[in-house]
Amino acid sequence: MTTKRRQPVFPKTGHDHDHCVTTALAAAESVCAAAGERLTPIRKRVLELVWASHRPIGAYAILDRLKEDGRSAAPPTVYRALEFLLGRGLIHRIESLNAFVGCPHPGESHLVQFLICRSCGMTAEIDDRRLGDAIGRSAAEQGFAIQSRVVELSGICSACQGARPRGHGAHAAR
Amino acid sequence: MTTKRRQPVFPKTGHDHDHCVTTALAAAESVCAAAGERLTPIRKRVLELVWASHRPIGAYAILDRLKEDGRSAAPPTVYRALEFLLGRGLIHRIESLNAFVGCPHPGESHLVQFLICRSCGMTAEIDDRRLGDAIGRSAAEQGFAIQSRVVELSGICSACQGARPRGHGAHAAR
């Protein structure tokens, strides 16, 4: 279900990122409480690690951080937590990167689109109703019943276009 | 660059698939000839295997078929051929499946969208200009310069909705 249009969402370079994290964790607590699910310490920590930046992070990068915590951890530890968080709509998987990013507005529509900057690695989640509608119409013309969408646009964000255009490589933590 | 709208494209169940393959191989010869590139036996065979059906096929499934040919083959054999074919626009990679599918109209726009049926595994490539335009507008509003797109819609195709709605599992060859 497509909801209202959303505002531009590439986070500004100097923004208060602690606030993003705090907000995300609080929202997660509330989503889980409402659903009668447990946001266990591992799940919470994985969510926090995903939110460490606005760049998608790979499962094994998360695993490494967990190990640095001194915690016992193996791949299933991470994948189970990620699966839980995905299921609650607290994070998204970026298919074209095999990586994960925090969802800035859990509980709302997840028929969204991602903009992924190849220069700074930052990801923006947008929910453009016109785009959603166009997708819906296009599928409907084929009699196709959409169950899930992957819409990932890679390129260069506004800020990086402003900076001098020397490539300095993609930045996604993996 | 988005081109004109295209027609419905889920292949019909009884269609002459040999014709698809023949056409695809001929188109490939012509694309390569025009570009001064070599469609070597391995590349041609991999393309043929990708075109074995309209279902995405994984690299290791291709590898297994190559081995059945009696040919010496290792992962790089397949990945190199796939990379070549991707580069010439002869196949597409389906990110959400880690698999590959033949491109039915090489040489044209590759800013396309895929419909992937979870029931029969078939994939349709569509190029809907309104959708393309909506994507372009949405990105432009953010000042984002798109370099590549991934638009993959998973669901149930028209034919499978018509059939009795028992799930019989996804079908992509992997």
Place this chain on the structure above:
DNA sequence: CACCTGACGATATAATATAACATTTTCTCG
């Protein structure tokens, strides 16, 4: 407390993809 369920630990392995270097084939040009 006894039981049940969900979460986690631990080990192993599957599935996907690439690095590095040797060898062979093909192309180009004298």
Place this chain on the structure above:
DNA sequence: CGAGAAAATGTTATATTATATCGTCAGGTG
């Protein structure tokens, strides 16, 4: 044609991503 360069392929090893399986533990419920 034949030498040298370039492209393609062979081969081995390894990196990266993801899941299966089974045993154990923690927390709720009757």
